[in-house]
Amino acid sequence: MVNDLEEAAIRLRPELRTLRSVLEASGAVAAAMTGSGSAFFGLYAGEKAAARGVRKAREAGYAAFAVKSVDREERDRTFWSGPSPATRRGRRGER
Numbered sequence: 001m002v003n004d005l006e007e008a009a010i011r012l013r014p015e016l017r018t019l020r021s022v023l024e025a026s027g028a029v030a031a032a033m034t035g036s037g038s039a040f041f042g043l044y045a046g047e048k049a050a051a052r053g054v055r056k057a058r059e060a061g062y063a064a065f066a067v068k069s070v071d072r073e074e075r076d077r078t079f080w081s082g083p084s085p086a087t088r089r090g091r092r093g094e095r
Contacts (some may be wrong), residue, residue, distance in 0.1 A: 006033040016040070019062060026056035 019029035028042030057064035
């Protein structure tokens with residue numbers, strides 16, 4: 001994974017490299033800066049690994065949260081009483 005803005009952000013704020021290192025050292029399969037730098041994220045192999053990453057990041061003084069990616073079907077089952085408007089329109093937003 002590559003974010004072209006990450007190195008520029010690290011040059012301006014060298015402590016960002018430390019955050020990425022914390023994620024990597026805690027077992028992240030990959031770690032990177034989001035978009036223009038509002039956050040960093042780590043991808044972990046499972047829930048236990050992600051929990052360890054959260055713990056290590058918090059111990060280092062960072063706010064950290066574990067989240068799980070879900071597919072559209074699981075999202076619809078969990079958050080909607082029926083298919084979401086996007087799903088009803090189709091994958092590309094067609095009506």
